[in-house]
Amino acid sequence: MTTGSAADSLSPYRGLPPDLTDRIPPGQTLAIDWPVLTYALTPQTPDSAWHVVVDGMVTEARSWSLAELRTLPAESVTMDIHCVTGWSKLDMRFYGVPVRRLLDQVGIPPEAKYALIEAYDDCSTNLPLSHVMEDAWLVWAANGEPLDAVHGGPLRLVTRGKYFWKSLKWVNRISLLAEDSPGYWERLGYHNDADPWREQRSAYDEEWQRAVVIESHDETPTLRTLTLGIAGWESHNPGQHIKIVAGHGDSRFFRLYSIGSAPGTGRLQITVDRRDDGLVSPWLHRLRPGDTIDVSGPNGTRYVFQPGNHSLFIGGGSGVVPLMSMMRSCVRDHAGTPSHLVVSVKTPDDLPFAEELTGSARVCHTRQRGPGDTRAPGRLRSEDLADLIDTSGIAYICGSSGFVEHVGTLLLELGYPPAQIMAQRYGPG
Numbered sequence: 266m267t268t269g270s271a272a273d274s275l276s277p278y279r280g281l282p283p284d285l286t287d288r289i290p291p292g293q294t295l296a297i298d299w300p301v302l303t304y305a306l307t308p309q310t311p312d313s314a315w316h317v318v319v320d321g322m323v324t325e326a327r328s329w330s331l332a333e334l335r336t337l338p339a340e341s342v343t344m345d346i347h348c349v350t351g352w353s354k355l356d357m358r359f360y361g362v363p364v365r366r367l368l369d370q371v372g373i374p375p376e377a378k379y380a381l382i383e384a385y386d387d388c389s390t391n392l393p394l395s396h397v398m399e400d401a402w403l404v405w406a407a408n409g410e411p412l413d414a415v416h417g418g419p420l421r422l423v424t425r426g427k428y429f430w431k432s433l434k435w436v437n438r439i440s441l442l443a444e445d446s447p448g449y450w451e452r453l454g455y456h457n458d459a460d461p462w463r464e465q466r467s468a469y470d471e472e473w474q475r476a477v478v479i480e481s482h483d484e485t486p487t488l489r490t491l492t493l494g495i496a497g498w499e500s501h502n503p504g505q506h507i508k509i510v511a512g513h514g515d516s517r518f519f520r521l522y523s524i525g526s527a528p529g530t531g532r533l534q535i536t537v538d539r540r541d542d543g544l545v546s547p548w549l550h551r552l553r554p555g556d557t558i559d560v561s562g563p564n565g566t567r568y569v570f571q572p573g574n575h576s577l578f579i580g581g582g583s584g585v586v587p588l589m590s591m592m593r594s595c596v597r598d599h600a601g602t603p604s605h606l607v608v609s610v611k612t613p614d615d616l617p618f619a620e621e622l623t624g625s626a627r628v629c630h631t632r633q634r635g636p637g638d639t640r641a642p643g644r645l646r647s648e649d650l651a652d653l654i655d656t657s658g659i660a661y662i663c664g665s666s667g668f669v670e671h672v673g674t675l676l677l678e679l680g681y682p683p684a685q686i687m688a689q690r691y692g693p694g
């Protein structure tokens with residue numbers, strides 16, 4: 266099987282009326298659910314303490330409480346959203362106030378040209394002031410429902426015509442500036458302008474490399490590990506991911522996969538969760554030794570292993586993959602770093618890397634007791650983690666968004682400072 270012929274059977278437009286296909290920018294596919302993309306944990310600020318400040322280059326800075334914002338004339342706005350990781354959703358309906366209404370009240374000198382927008386989770390993004398004036402809303406409802414906390418509730422920005430990272434969740438500050446100042450994502454190397462129709466994903470040209478499948482095997486009924494060989498591959502940091510491309514031309518799709526292998530082995534392993542309704546993961550499962558795929562990376566600067574600290578790794582399902590890279594590197598290269606790995610899987614059959622993890626990791630089952638399990642099945646509980654805690658260390662969580670939020674809350678209750686909890690969520694396959 267060759268990459269090209271397999272990818273020809275993939276279409277981002279599957280099931281979509283033809284008149285909607287021109288609404289999907291290049292390299293994007295439609296998501297069925299609404300994925301959650303958050304670089305850390307959902308902030309815990311209570312609504313009563315919430316405020317939004319407009320300051321910087323203004324005649325008079327001002328602050329609004331949530332209640333005050335809701336008294337401003339609000340409107341409904343419908344837009345398509347496009348996340349740079351490759352998913353889009355059409356006709357999302359938001360409800361809130363145009364940011365212009367706030368700006369009108371602070372007085373804007375002509376020198377103000379840019380806005381830096383900041384959030385309660387310390388994330389930020391920048392936009393030209395002209396774009397904010399015409400095309401940005403502070404919203405508290407989506408598709409007729411109050412905005413979920415994971416999607417930025419009680420208050421987020423939405424802005425049209427830009428990749429969705431510019432739609433900052435949990436907004437608490439808008440500073441007007443004379444000079445442009447990159448936000449969190451833009452400092453990481455995301456494109457400053459972020460137009461999805463021009464594929465302004467990265468500020469840098471992406472380098473694609475040809476990878477050969479060296480070996481592949483099933484880990485579980487749905488997870489399959491691929492070992493890739495890439496000529497001249499430089500090593501990765503444990504926790505980083507690669508981007509893979511399937512298809513070509515108008516039918517290209519990108520997916521991000523965490524690297525599971527330890528660095529410096531000359532082997533690069535990813536583990537793919539097959540989603541039967543997915544486009545890319547069934548195709549990756551069909552690859553055999555000798556087949557090739559195009560990859561770029563390694564990427565990721567935040568969710569990487571920090572040796573020398575007590576390390577608690579907690580993975581849900583295939584979320585254990587980047588933690589495998591961290592743990593393998595920890596055991597091999599940083600023997601002095603105390604570490605524990607906790608894995609939550611539905612049933613004993615769903616445990617990947619079973620040979621390596623049995624005995625060395627704490628395996629917790631959510632649906633079905635394993636042989637010799639004394640623990641009642643169920644999602645992770647405080648007592649599953651309590652004896653492994655060192656609140657001066659770092660906890661690394663990876664799994665679905667629901668898993669990450671749940672375990673994050675447990676760790677905060679167990680005394681971990683928020684800055685020492687590293688979270689990575691799995692997007693849709």
Ligand SMILES: Nc1nc2c(c(=O)[nH]1)N[C@H]1C(S)=C(S)[C@@H](COP(=O)(O)O)O[C@H]1N2
Binds near residue numbers: 299303416431
């Ligand atoms: N405060 C904050 N805003 C954020 C993010 C974040 O991590 N923190 N992620 C961004 C990214 S990359 C995307 S794609 C969208 C995702 O919004 P959603 O989780 O509601 O889909 O929010 C953007 N705004």
Ligand SMILES: [Mo]
Binds near residue numbers: 348349350
């Ligand atoms: Mo995103």
